[in-house]
Each structure stands twice: as C-alpha cells, then as structure tokens.
Amino acid sequence: MSEIIDGWVDGWACSRGVPRAEPVPDGWFLQSSSPEENGRIVLTRPSPERLREVVEADQPERRLVKFAGDPDVWLPRFPRTWVPEPPGWFMTRTLRPTTPGQLPSGYSLEVESTSTLVRVRISDARNEVAAGGQLGAGSSYAVPDRIVTEAGHQRLGLGTVVMAELGNRALELGLGRAVLGATAEGRALYEGLGWQVVAPMSGAYHRPSG
Numbered sequence: 001m002s003e004i005i006d007g008w009v010d011g012w013a014c015s016r017g018v019p020r021a022e023p024v025p026d027g028w029f030l031q032s033s034s035p036e037e038n039g040r041i042v043l044t045r046p047s048p049e050r051l052r053e054v055v056e057a058d059q060p061e062r063r064l065v066k067f068a069g070d071p072d073v074w075l076p077r078f079p080r081t082w083v084p085e086p087p088g089w090f091m092t093r094t095l096r097p098t099t100p101g102q103l104p105s106g107y108s109l110e111v112e113s114t115s116t117l118v119r120v121r122i123s124d125a126r127n128e129v130a131a132g133g134q135l136g137a138g139s140s141y142a143v144p145d146r147i148v149t150e151a152g153h154q155r156l157g158l159g160t161v162v163m164a165e166l167g168n169r170a171l172e173l174g175l176g177r178a179v180l181g182a183t184a185e186g187r188a189l190y191e192g193l194g195w196q197v198v199a200p201m202s203g204a205y206h207r208p209s210g
Contacts, residue, residue: 001068002044004092004141004198008179009042011143014116015136026050027067037205038062046202051077059206066203074202081208088201089187092179093194095142095171100164101157111165118169120162124153131158135166142170142178147186159189 009021009028021028027043027050038060043050046067054065055078065082067074068090075084103109106125111118118135133147144166149159170178181201182190191197 001199004090004179005042005044005068007138007141007177008090008143008181009044010138011136011141011179012145012181013136014138015134015143015145017117025053036062037064040064040066043067046074048077055079055082055206061206061208063206064203065206066201068199069202070200071202075204078204081206082204083207085201085203085205087184088203089182089197090179090199090201091182091187091190091195092177092198093196095167095176095178097171098164098167100161100168103158103161104156107156107158109161109165111169113169113172115173118166118173120165122153122158122161131162133162133166135170137170137173137175140175140177142167142173142175144178144180147189160193163189163193 009030013020013030016032018031021030024041026045027041030040030042032039041054046069071084071087103122107130108123110121116137118137120133121129122131124130129150130153131149134145136143136145144163147159147162167178
C-alpha cells in the first residue's frame with residue numbers, strides 16, 4: 001500500500017504544480033496553498049502514535065493530514081480542532097489503450113500535454129466548459145485529478161471520454177499504472193471504467209478557529 005500512496009503523492013504534486021513532496025517520518029509533506037488548505041501531510045505508514053505526534057504538533061490552520069485507513073477507526077483519533085474530510089477512497093487500475101466514446105453533437109475536445117501534466121477540456125456549443133480533468137505524470141504512477149462534469153452536462157458520457165483521453169496520454173508518457181483519490185460521487189464512474197478500490201481514505205483539516 002505504501003508504494004501506491006507514494007505514487008499518488010508524486011503524481012498529485014505534478015498535477016497541482018507544487019514542489020515535489022518532502023519526506024517526513026512515515027510519510028510526506030506537500031506544499032499546497034488554497035483557501036481550504038495550507039499544506040498536507042500524507043502518511044504512508046499511519047499508526048496511532050505517529051498520528052498523535054502530527055496532530056499535537058504546532059500545525060497551522062488549514063493543514064491537512066491524509067492517509068489510507070478506515071475513517072470509523074481513525075477519525076475519532078483526531079481532536080475536535082480537526083474537521084474530517086468527506087468520504088473518499090484510493091483506487092487503482094492498469095492502463096490500457098482505450099477508444100474514447102463519441103461526443104454528443106455540439107461538444108468539442110481539447111487536450112494539452114507536457115511531460116508531467118495532461119489537461120483535458122470538453123466544451124459545449126457556447127465554448128463553455130462542460131467537463132474536464134487533468135493528470136499528473138509521476139515517476140511510476142499516473143494520477144487523474146480534478147475530474148468534473150458540470151451540472152447540465154451529466155449522464156452524457158463526458159466523464160468517460162475525459163478518463164479515456166487521460167489514460168491514453170499517460171500511456172504515451174510511458175505510465176501503465178494509475179492511482180487516484182475518489183469522492184463518493186466519482187467512485188461510481190471509476191468503478192464502471194475498471195478501477196478498483198484498494199483502501200478507504202481518512203483525512204482531516206486543522207480548524208482551531210472553528
């Protein structure tokens with residue numbers, strides 16, 4: 001499991017355009033900054049003792065701690081000043097060449113790719129974003145990220161096209177294995193495309209001010 005999490009951390013950093021992860025005891029630290037998040041610690045070998053060290057340290061507000069583990073077991077170990085993330089799962093699959101489905105009339109596809117990042121955008125007839133996603137190309141795993149289909153464009157197969165394009169581009173970059181962090185909403189799409197759940201995800205944000 002630690003190899004999969006290591007691969008996810010590496011590819012996630014490529015996707016988000018942040019510096020490569022810094023090693024910390026039993027895991028990694030990723031520099032990230034947004035209104036919701038101020039850096040994240042990803043534990044690859046979580047233990048009650050290590051988690052206690054992390055959450056009792058002087059962590060800044062909005063610091064995220066995340067790892068593979070059953071939320072029912074792990075979330076009660078966080079103090080009240082930590083707010084749980086929504087349910088999630090780590091999922092993996094072996095990539096194979098895929099023929100993307102036909103887009104509905106009026107939709108168009110754009111793909112941008114570098115050695116470490118792939119972006120896919122599907123636009124509607126008004127050139128507004130209907131669906132899209134990106135993929136971080138790490139050293140050993142491809143990491144699909146920020147996959148979304150906008151309201152009003154769902155159930156048209158757009159998410160399937162996005163995932164097929166991302167997977168094919170990952171293969172062109174020499175990556176045959178992929179891992180992602182799925183939300184409850186995204187899990188159904190990924191399972192239908194052959195992805196397998198390898199572990200539930202536990203995580204919480206430090207919110208000392210409520």
